[in-house]
Amino acid sequence: xxxxxxxxxxxxxxxxxxxxxxxxxxxxxxxxxxxxxxxxxxxxxxxxxxxxxxxxxxxxxxxxxxxxxxxxxxxxxxxxxxxxxxxxxxxxxxxxxxxxxxxxxxxxxxxxxxxxxxxxxxxxxxxxxxxxxxxxxxxxxxxxxxxxxxxxxxxxxxxxxxxxxxxxxxxxxxxxxxxxxxxxxxxxxxxxxxxxxxxxxxxxxxxxxxxxxxxxxxxxxxxxxxxxxxxxxxxxxxxxxxxxxxxxxxxxxxxxxxxxxxxxxxxxxxxxxxxxxxx
Amino acid sequence: xxxxxxxxxxxxxxxxxxxxxxxxxxxxxxxxxxxxxxxxxxxxxxxxxxxxxxxxxxxxxxxxxxxxxxxxxxxxxxxxxxxxxxxxxxxxxxxxxxxxxxxxxxxxxxxxxxxxxxxxxxxxxxxxxxxxxxxxxxxxxxxxxxxxxxxxxxxxxxxxxxxxxxxxxxxxxxxxxxxxxxxxxxxxxxxxxxxxxxxxxxxxxxxxxxxxxxxxxxxxxxxxxxxxxxxxxxxxxxxxxxxxxxxxxxxxxxxxxxxxxxxxxxxxxxxxxxxxxxxxxxxxxxxxxxxxxxxxxxxxxxxxxx
Amino acid sequence: xxxxxxxxxxxxxxxxxxxxxxxxxxxxxxxxxxxxxxxxxxxxxxxxxxxxxxxxxxxxxxxxxxxxxxxxxxxxxxxxxxxxxxxxxxxxxxxxxxxxxxxxxxxxxxxxxxxxxxxxxxxxxxxxxxxxxxxxxxxxxxxxxxxxxxxxxxxxxxxxxxxxxxxxxxxxxxxxxxxxxxxxxxxxxxxxxxxxxxxxxxxxxxxxxxxxxxxxxxxxxxxxxxxxxxxxxxxxxxxxxxxxxxxxxxxxxxxxxxxxxxxxxxxxxxxxxxxxxxxxxxxxxxxxxxxxxxxxxxxxxxxxxxxxxxxxxxxxxxxxxxxxxxxxxxxxxxxxxxxxxxxxxxxxxxxxxxxxxxxxxxxxxxxxxxxxxxxxxxxxxxxxxxxxxxxxxxxxxxxxxxxxxxxxxxxxxx
Numbered sequence: 001x002x003x004x005x006x007x008x009x010x011x012x013x014x015x016x017x018x019x020x021x022x023x024x025x026x027x028x029x030x031x032x033x034x035x036x037x038x039x040x041x042x043x044x045x046x047x048x049x050x051x052x053x054x055x056x057x058x059x060x061x062x063x064x065x066x067x068x069x070x071x072x073x074x075x076x077x078x079x080x081x082x083x084x085x086x087x088x089x090x091x092x093x094x095x096x097x098x099x100x101x102x103x104x105x106x107x108x109x110x111x112x113x114x115x116x117x118x119x120x121x122x123x124x125x126x127x128x129x130x131x132x133x134x135x136x137x138x139x140x141x142x143x144x145x146x147x148x149x150x151x152x153x154x155x156x157x158x159x160x161x162x163x164x165x166x167x168x169x170x171x172x173x174x175x176x177x178x179x180x181x182x183x184x185x186x187x188x189x190x191x192x193x194x195x196x197x198x199x200x201x202x203x204x205x206x207x208x209x210x211x212x213x214x215x216x217x218x219x220x221x222x223x224x225x226x227x228x229x230x231x232x233x234x235x236x237x238x239x240x241x242x243x244x245x246x247x248x249x250x251x252x253x254x255x256x257x258x259x260x261x262x263x264x265x266x267x268x269x270x271x272x273x274x275x276x277x278x279x
Numbered sequence: 280x281x282x283x284x285x286x287x288x289x290x291x292x293x294x295x296x297x298x299x300x301x302x303x304x305x306x307x308x309x310x311x312x313x314x315x316x317x318x319x320x321x322x323x324x325x326x327x328x329x330x331x332x333x334x335x336x337x338x339x340x341x342x343x344x345x346x347x348x349x350x351x352x353x354x355x356x357x358x359x360x361x362x363x364x365x366x367x368x369x370x371x372x373x374x375x376x377x378x379x380x381x382x383x384x385x386x387x388x389x390x391x392x393x394x395x396x397x398x399x400x401x402x403x404x405x406x407x408x409x410x411x412x413x414x415x416x417x418x419x420x421x422x423x424x425x426x427x428x429x430x431x432x433x434x435x436x437x438x439x440x441x442x443x444x445x446x447x448x449x450x451x452x453x454x455x456x457x458x459x460x461x462x463x464x465x466x467x468x469x470x471x472x473x474x475x476x477x478x479x480x481x482x483x484x485x486x487x488x489x490x491x492x493x494x495x496x497x498x499x500x501x502x503x504x505x506x507x508x509x510x511x512x513x514x515x516x517x518x519x520x521x522x523x524x525x526x527x528x529x530x531x532x533x534x535x536x537x538x539x540x541x542x543x544x545x546x547x548x549x550x551x552x553x554x555x556x557x558x559x560x561x562x563x564x565x566x567x568x569x570x571x572x573x574x575x576x577x578x579x580x581x582x583x584x585x
Numbered sequence: 586x587x588x589x590x591x592x593x594x595x596x597x598x599x600x601x602x603x604x605x606x607x608x609x610x611x612x613x614x615x616x617x618x619x620x621x622x623x624x625x626x627x628x629x630x631x632x633x634x635x636x637x638x639x640x641x642x643x644x645x646x647x648x649x650x651x652x653x654x655x656x657x658x659x660x661x662x663x664x665x666x667x668x669x670x671x672x673x674x675x676x677x678x679x680x681x682x683x684x685x686x687x688x689x690x691x692x693x694x695x696x697x698x699x700x701x702x703x704x705x706x707x708x709x710x711x712x713x714x715x716x717x718x719x720x721x722x723x724x725x726x727x728x729x730x731x732x733x734x735x736x737x738x739x740x741x742x743x744x745x746x747x748x749x750x751x752x753x754x755x756x757x758x759x760x761x762x763x764x765x766x767x768x769x770x771x772x773x774x775x776x777x778x779x780x781x782x783x784x785x786x787x788x789x790x791x792x793x794x795x796x797x798x799x800x801x802x803x804x805x806x807x808x809x810x811x812x813x814x815x816x817x818x819x820x821x822x823x824x825x826x827x828x829x830x831x832x833x834x835x836x837x838x839x840x841x842x843x844x845x846x847x848x849x850x851x852x853x854x855x856x857x858x859x860x861x862x863x864x865x866x867x868x869x870x871x872x873x874x875x876x877x878x879x880x881x882x883x884x885x886x887x888x889x890x891x892x893x894x895x896x897x898x899x900x901x902x903x904x905x906x907x908x909x910x911x912x913x914x915x916x917x918x919x920x921x922x923x924x925x926x927x928x929x930x931x932x933x934x935x936x937x938x939x940x941x942x943x944x945x946x947x948x949x950x951x952x953x954x955x956x957x958x959x960x961x962x963x964x965x966x967x968x969x970x971x972x973x974x975x976x977x978x979x980x981x982x983x984x985x986x987x988x989x990x991x992x993x994x995x996x997x998x999x
Binding site: 040060062120123126127130131132133134137211212213214215216218225226228230232233234 | 641646647653673676678685693852
Binding site: 012023029043045104105106108110115116117143156197204224228238242253 | 546
């Protein structure tokens with residue numbers, strides 16, 4: 001990446017570190033208080049440390065089923081929104097039709113509007129059509145705002161891609177499928193991955209829309225929210241948050257490693273050169 | 280071989296009929312968003328043109344604008360302005376904090392470091408929003424770590440100063456508006472960082488070289504070249520920070536003073552109160568605010584270069 | 586640019602189609618989201634058949650314990666063994682959430698509704714009348730609660746009120762105070778939260794007081810005025826004429842100057858007290874029991890003016906998918922042991938007075954500690970109605986939605 005010949009000033013480096021500290025200090029506190037001996041309050045420094053809450057959290061069956069439900073919901077929402085969002089991005093990025101602007105708007109709406117609006121509106125409609133609330137209604141709610149995440153990422157990448165790539169591939173005799181797999185996909189996959197990861201994160205942590213579209217089984221955020229109303233064992237929520245961080249860190253890391261952008265290796269392939277930002 | 284030929288025929292058909300391809304690609308998402316989502320929003324908005332009869336509290340389905348007139352009452356106006364103000368401050372603060380990080384990550388790092396920093400900004404989203412908010416309560420408490428540290432270094436007076444400030448102050452750290460703003464900023468920061476990184480990556484290195492060749496100092500290059508080109512990323516991130524703040528109703532119960540904000544009003548009015556017209560009217564206001572914001576964002580090019 | 590309007594038209598048509606489809610089958614008040622109206626010709630449940638295998642309940646946290654929080658507190662396992670109905674509890678954090686869940690599409694059978702939500706559920710057609718003949722133990726319920734106005738309503742105007750639920754428990758709001766601030770004195774009046782005063786520790790109560798952020802708190806102000814401004818003629822603090830209402834909101838505006846924070850969440854309030862930020866506030870026995878320093882640094886009292894209270898009722902959804910299990914739970918919910926355990930856990934008073942004696946967890950003093958003797962001084966939450974709870978009597982009171990908008994304004998400083 002060209003920097004115009006300049007090197008990063010010390011100020012910039014310090015700022016970056018500070019931002020990292022800002023981001024992670026509260027997480028460190030979450031981890032710290034997962035060990036505190038106090039059951040209902042959180043003073044600093046904690047009077048003692050214990051592993052008790054881990055044992056309790058491990059044995060909470062309802063927490064595990066909530067966790068599982070969250071994973072399943074986020075997974076389904078991510079998959080569906082990946083499909084819909086990518087299709088939408090493919091349709092929109094080059095075509096010029098006036099409704100395109102309206103479409104861009106409409107796609108952003110679920111994110112742009114307060115979650116409670118989405119929740120109430122969807123709940124009313126789903127109820128009207130007699131759809132029984134449960135797993136699928138939660139997925140429907142989440143997909144609605146996940147689409148825009150995928151769409152944003154994919155459309156940005158598509159716009160950076162030269163259209164001549166597709167034509168060149170066709171000229172060279174590639175079928176539709178070959179063009180897709182060998183030309184389009186390598187360029188798109190990091191964008192799709194980024195969109196998917198972000199969508200998964202958003203869905204996993206969502207609480208407001210879920211409240212309105214759920215039936216009995218809680219997702220993890222709702223489980224945590226309800227747990228907060230109990231008088232004792234409050235550090236268990238800290239343990240659960242820690243669990244969420246740890247378990248999602250691994251697949252994210254793996255996914256990122258698996259799909260490293262070829263341009264980052266500075267390879268000299270046509271594809272890499274073609275995806276450099278236009279000067 | 281036949282499948283390949285059929286495939287080619289279909290592909291060829293769509294190549295020659297771009298609108299057909301368009302429709303095929305669009306229709307699933309369109310159906311979804313158009314009917315289900317937009318339809319339900321419009322259905323909700325119908326209520327804003329109705330009202331509750333003043334005395335019986337029953338819903339009257341006659342078209343009226345009195346509910347919107349009610350929005351203009353000082354208390355409700357306050358709510359709207361207050362919410363917009365907080366969202367704006369959050370967006371500003373997030374932009375200021377995110378920028379150096381994104382700039383450094385986008386332009387001055389090796390690919391491996393960039394991946395690391397990119398992921399590092401993303402990871403906090405994985406831990407629960409509620410628990411992160413709670414962590415801040417624990418940090419900001421009178422007996423919490425922030426004040427403990429500040430007391431040790433003798434800076435407690437600085438806290439008093441901030442708390443006495445107008446608009447953002449409050450009786451204690453947790454009940455001050457500034458803490459509400461800081462916590463929102465913290466929660467939505469990854470949403471601002473990521474589009475900024477993407478946007479800053481797109482700034483062509485040759486522009487910067489040319490700028491310095493022409494004699495501009497780094498600061499001027501930054502102001503004249505980098506910042507304008509980063510604008511789409513800033514605006515894209517701000518869409519998230521703004522709208523997420525606009526619609527939240529959980530955090531104000533934990534931080535800040537007790538004044539209500541927009542999301543809470545929608546929640547409360549549609550719940551036990553049963554004042555669905557007013558809830559719908561507040562919803563409409565939130566929508567209008569975001570539509571205006573999106574229009575401005577589009578003008579600033581956010582949609583083009585996410 | 587040719588025929589650019591086609592996609593736009595398509596979108597618009599689809600959206601309007603969706604909106605038109607959202608035209609609902611109308612309920613009594615047309616409240617949102619839509620719920621099928623109760624058909625008066627449908628026969629009420631006349632007998633309890635075999636259990637359907639499950640029962641789904643929306644409840645406040647801690648209301649339905651199965652031993653997982655504390656093994657000593659379990660009133661679910663035995664029920665499940667006896668009836669074969671598996672109990673699925675969905676916790677809700679606010680009355681608004683309960684209303685949303687019950688009106689939504691989830692298959693809920695029962696809800697433990699507080700007095701501010703119960704009437705809304707009735708008028709929204711969301712809950713069905715309970716056939717009391719099927720609840721064998723109903724007459725063990727405290728007679729003072731059996732026909733209470735917040736769940737016993739004459740909806741079909743036939744002169745006979747229907748019971749829309751079974752009482753579960755009740756409690757009163759209390760004045761929680763810091764012993765540090767009050768030294769050895771026990772405050773005996775709500776004036777410590779309504780009027781500027783100097784407290785026994787030498788400082789004023791300015792900024793050290795809290796108040797509930799729910800609009801129903803206006804009734805507490807009205808209650809205060811009932812004692813201190815008798816010329817206003819306030820009798821029922823939930824049935825206020827415009828003049829009485831305005832006097833109450835004026836008092837609250839005065840109180841606004843003193844309030845450090847309006848509390849919404851029990852834990853937030855407990856932290857505020859433990860941190861020393863608040864020294865006096867209306868509160869629930871829950872906070873009084875669980876705050877750090879309960880009993881020593883913080884105590885509670887029901888002041889001489891009386892207090893508002895809450896009484897929760899278990900209500901049944903109009904389309905309950907498991908009515909037999911639901912009825913079995915309703916009957917189970919008022920058994921002596923459950924009632925005693927619940928009261929002990931919550932710091933509340935059982936709906937069945939016999940539960941006060943002979944319960945290990947509650948002990949024989951438990952009911953008195955939790956305020957059973959205060960019943961006559963307690964004014965239980967009910968949603969203010971425009972007809973002052975006397976339909977056809979020609980009276981006019983301020984309805985709840987006006988309470989809400991007014992209180993929001995007060996808190997906002999208007």
